[in-house]
Amino acid sequence: MARPQRLDERQRLMWKAYRDLYQELSAVLEDQLLRDSGLSGSEYAVLVELSHAPDGVLRARELGSELGWDRSRLSHLVGRMEKRRLVVREECEEDARGSMVRLTDAGRATVDGVAPEHSEAIRRYFFNALSTDELETFATVVDRLRDNLAQQGVTER
Amino acid sequence: MARPQRLDERQRLMWKAYRDLYQELSAVLEDQLLRDSGLSGSEYAVLVELSHAPDGVLRARELGSELGWDRSRLSHLVGRMEKRRLVVREECEEDARGSMVRLTDAGRATVDGVAPEHSEAIRRYFFNALSTDELETFATVVDRLRDNLAQQGVTER
């Protein structure tokens, strides 16, 4: 039975390219976001989720599971965002353990102000560089890999 | 002239899937790495670079540029790794400003011990899930996106 070995050179380079691409994309997009709005990527993600919710309110639990974050991370971040008046916390009516996170007017103005440019940057650095066929294959591959992950022992989140 | 808008639903989902895939892959691979070897992903990356260098030595500058990290990050990490006897710092002969980072025997044993299993995990969660054609398209797409990034205003690193 063959013992597992290191990746061959072609695979190693491809794996590195895949990871570097993600880092580079994240870096350029987060830089622009921060310059344009003062928001980090995490803060932007929170505001976007809230901006899609009715009345701009979500329960913390819901928000956390949408974002795939644990409660602690969300709690710390929401605490910081509350100090900056981007969101406010309110108590939850149906469940006294819960807490509701609400977008403030300032928070909505911030996310509405920067979302078009951020979206444009994603198109510029990602979607516009690919043909329709390539995009389709890419989407298929991403889905397949995520299915593969879910199917194997990856039960977290 | 049309003002930029938010992504349409299809693009939004695809962008999210792409990012989630990366996070999930990173999480499962880093978890396994940590369990099997006690190494974080960053530490592993340092050891792998050193293990490919002649005599297991690299100048810090070189190591940093291979990894795409700034000097400070590398300096902090190497400092921590030195305390754990995975690497040692030596002074650089040609350039008295420089510092050389050398893999210790323990460091080499650690990386050699875990590299096969880590590589196998990458195959299991990535390469093995894709057909040859898909892999090829995927590689093309990744390269195209990185070229596109480099070509546009992304001058960093």
Next chain:
DNA sequence: GGTAGTTTGATGACGCGTCAATAAAACCTA
């Protein structure tokens, strides 16, 4: 050769995320 500017690495402060512990409320079950 001397000086200005650049490169290299280290350091400390700080921000953010993770982990473990805590508390309170809701749920379940005998």
Next chain:
DNA sequence: TAGGTTTTATTGACGCGTCATCAAACTACC
């Protein structure tokens, strides 16, 4: 309904990466 379990959110300590700063040494130009 009382007792134990689970869920929800917060908190503080800690680890790691970033940023600004610093010192030392190299380089280039006059």
